[in-house]
Amino acid sequence: MNKYIKSLVAFALGACVLSCQKKDNTPVDLSKVTVAFISPTQGQTYHQGDTININTNVAYIGEIAGIGLQIIDSATDSTLFEADQDTHTDHFNFSSSWVDDYPTATTLQVKILVFVSNNTAVPAERSVYIKTQP
């Protein structure tokens, strides 16, 4: 019976060792975040009632925890639309859409926020600016 008890103890010790979980400790470097805007493009003009399709390819050297989108009136700094998506990958095709119902001619900031693991409090931000007209 002793050998079985020894085996159990050996296993318990082995399990403790296996329970140590290594973690990717690559330093966070938000400058390594890339966001390729497929649409909209910089300076593109939309009219009230148009659907603005936001389509981006996002990549990072480590894990991306989530991606957010904000459409902001640059003149007033008010947020007109928000969306977000959780991810567990190092590259992601993020897409969303918004029907432009804004009645004022202005410049809109289409901002992509990229939350990387190990530092979700401060996202990387990449933007394009488009125009909207009534």
Add this chain to the structure above:
Amino acid sequence: MAVLFNTFIQNTKHMKFLILITAFIAGLGYNARACELCGCSASSQYLGILPEFYKQFIGVQYQYTSFTAKQPSLMDPSDNESAYEFNSTYQVWGRYYIGNKVQLFGFLPYHMNTGADGGTAIKTNGIGDASVLGNIVVFRRDADTAVWKQTLLAGGGVKLPTGKYTGVTTLDEQGLPNVQAGTGSWDFIVNANYTIRYQKVGLNADASYTMTTANKVDYKYGNRLNTGLLAFYWWQKNNVSLLPQAGVRYEYTLHDYDNYEHKWLNESSGGNIVFATAGVQAYIKRYGAKVMYSIPVSQHYANGDVTVQPRLETSLFFLF
């Protein structure tokens, strides 16, 4: 454990009644809420108190588990999205003795999972991951003269990736890998089961540890420890044996890895839970049934964002 039930009941005419009772209990509903964060599936596979008056058995288990979850929005951490997940598992399982010292167990589950995130429910049904376990009877003290009757079983096994796993889906990206029927990974299990009885009162302690491996998309579920301590009383009258039992279960699950190769540790997964559990086993001749109900009394899953709800488990056995 063999000696626990060395005299057994006659008359099996109540089998249909038992089936109806179990089916009814299996069908009972209670508030089902969910788990939207990764790796909160502390899926529990344990042996507990096993009948030993016949060597072999085959049975069907039903287990109902559910979770609720809140997930802080990345954009606004004060804004929690709620989600739920509930899982029904029907499992065929059995035991086969090789000689007097070696037991083989087989498990084949069928999962019916539902998860919802943001109001859209996603259902996944299918055969899950099959498991095979081998146990050795380390010692057995069950002579009629023994005041304290004891049995210790120990062994191990493997969980096979037989369940459907579709890789990283949109749901996975949203943190819902658990709604899939399979894990896609080979996992290795070791377990031990000890029973001691004095006259009609006994204790059963069991522990199992599951060492997971990464699946084909490098997702690795957390290793799991599952332990339990049950006190039972062996009551017998006429043709019926009943084993009312109560105790505690403790489960500990390590964090998942979103990508094991890159060591992307998912710290929104894993945790621990203590259940208070109570139930009863009933035997009539070669037939048996079991009902267990477990209530979480303490838990910390996914940084506290996941809440495990009460768990129901029912079983039917045929011994041969």
